[in-house]
Structures are given as C-alpha cells and as structure tokens.
Amino acid sequence: MNKYFKENINIKSELKVMNQSNDVAEIYIYGAIGGWFSETNANTIKQKLEEIKAKTISVFINSPGGDVFDSVAIHNLLVRHDATINVHIDGLAASGASLIAMAGDTITMPVNAQLMIHNAWTFTGGNKHELRKVANDLESIDKSVLATYMKRFKGSKEELQVLLDAETFLDAEQAIALGLADEVVEEVEKEDEEETNVDEDLTSKQNAILQKFSASANKVDSEQTKEQYKNFFDLFKN
Structure with missing residues (x-):
C-alpha cells in the first residue's frame, strides 16, 4: 500500500x-x-x-x-x-x-x-x-x-x-x-480592475521595506556582498 x-x-x-x-x-x-x-x-x-x-x-x-x-x-x-x-x-x-x-x-x-x-x-x-x-x-x-x-x-x-x-x-x-x-x-490571475484596487497602504509598506534594505545594502562593501552570495550558492552546488 x-x-x-x-x-x-x-x-x-x-x-x-x-x-x-x-x-x-x-x-x-x-x-x-x-x-x-x-x-x-x-x-x-x-x-x-x-x-x-x-x-x-x-x-x-x-x-x-x-x-x-x-x-x-x-x-x-x-x-x-x-x-x-x-x-x-x-x-x-x-x-x-x-x-x-x-x-x-x-x-x-x-x-x-x-x-x-x-x-x-x-x-x-x-x-x-x-x-x-x-x-x-x-x-x-x-x-x-x-x-x-x-x-x-x-x-x-x-x-x-x-x-x-x-x-x-x-x-x-x-x-x-x-x-x-x-x-x-498557472493560478488564475485577477482581472486588471481588481488589481487596481490593491490597498495603497500595502504598496507603501512594500516600498518602505525595499528602501530599508536598499539603505542597508549601501553600507555593505559590494565585494564583501558578492563573496557572501557566492558562498551561499556554493552550498546548493555542493
């Protein structure tokens, strides 16, 4: 069975x-x-x-x-x-x-x-x-x-x-x-009319989160970030 x-x-x-x-x-x-x-x-x-x-x-x-x-x-x-x-x-x-x-x-x-x-x-x-x-x-x-x-x-x-x-x-x-x-x-997509009714406050929160991560990213050395991502993906390769 x-x-x-x-x-x-x-x-x-x-x-x-x-x-x-x-x-x-x-x-x-x-x-x-x-x-x-x-x-x-x-x-x-x-x-x-x-x-x-x-x-x-x-x-x-x-x-x-x-x-x-x-x-x-x-x-x-x-x-x-x-x-x-x-x-x-x-x-x-x-x-x-x-x-x-x-x-x-x-x-x-x-x-x-x-x-x-x-x-x-x-x-x-x-x-x-x-x-x-x-x-x-x-x-x-x-x-x-x-x-x-x-x-x-x-x-x-x-x-x-x-x-x-x-x-x-x-x-x-x-x-x-x-x-x-x-x-x-795929999942049925919402009609355009429904998409325009998305809560504007939710969009604002999304933008705020993106800006927060963007600001944090600017404080990190770009080469260091690349190395971190490289190590991360190496985990999956292994």
Missing part, C-alpha cells in the same frame, strides 16, 4: 456536478474512489453522466486513488461519453485517480500539482496457492493499467514499467514530457 494513500484514505470524498448548461458541465472528484473507500464509484459517476447533455465536461480531480476497477470503469465511462472531456488535476491524481485522468481529451495541471502512477496492490491472506494466484491476478491487472497509460505515454512499455515499479510522482512538466498531461496552467 502506498504511504500517501494510507495517510489520506480518510479524506472526505466528494462528488459534485456543477454549472451544468447546454455547453459545459463540471464534475469534481475529490477524495478516495470506489470500493469500501467512498461513494464516489463507477455507478454514481454513470448516473451523473447520464444526466449530462453538455458538449463539454470539465473533470476536476484531487484524489489519492482507490479501487482499480471502479477507476478503470470511470475512465471508460468518460471516454465513451459524447462530450469533450477536459481533465484538470487540482492537487493530486494518484493511483486510480490517475487512470481516470487519462480519459481526458485534454489534461491540465497547475505547476504545483502531482500525478502518481504505480502497480496494483491489494490486501490478501491464505495459503501458498492462494497467494500465488493473487500475485498472478495483480500481474494481469497491471497489464490493464499499463495499457491505459500507454495510450498517452511517450515511450516504450519497458520504460513505463520502470516508472510503475518505482511508484512515481510526476510534477506538471514531467507529466507533459511523458505525454501524461498536455498543459501547465
């Missing part, structure tokens, strides 16, 4: 459909997915999708994952839907949630979001024959998981398998380089 999932399995699961119109609908998949983890499962997603007639569906994900079969089914439900599917990874799309993300016609990630991929795991018990069967079953599931990523992955199956074996966390740039995402998005 991956460490992140163990620590976050009790995150409150949330499934919402919002802003539905003839053009756009939004689905939020937050928290664990399927099985005994949450009510966010293939059946509930299916019911939601049957109600959506919009031409575009934006799917927002922040999830540590969950049941692999529910995740695969949700992936396939989204792929089959007539709407254009735009996936937005708000924070984390890990494990089964990353499989759902792969259903997107487009996949976007903020610079601080993460995508995590790994091999299937399970809880089990039994004699040697039962344990061997479970291992064989997991290998079969892994083939299905790998096939889902390979629809987008820019590389060989062997290269992808290395990442799955390592339980790999990817930032936005890494995910895009590997074909598992399409675009890095």
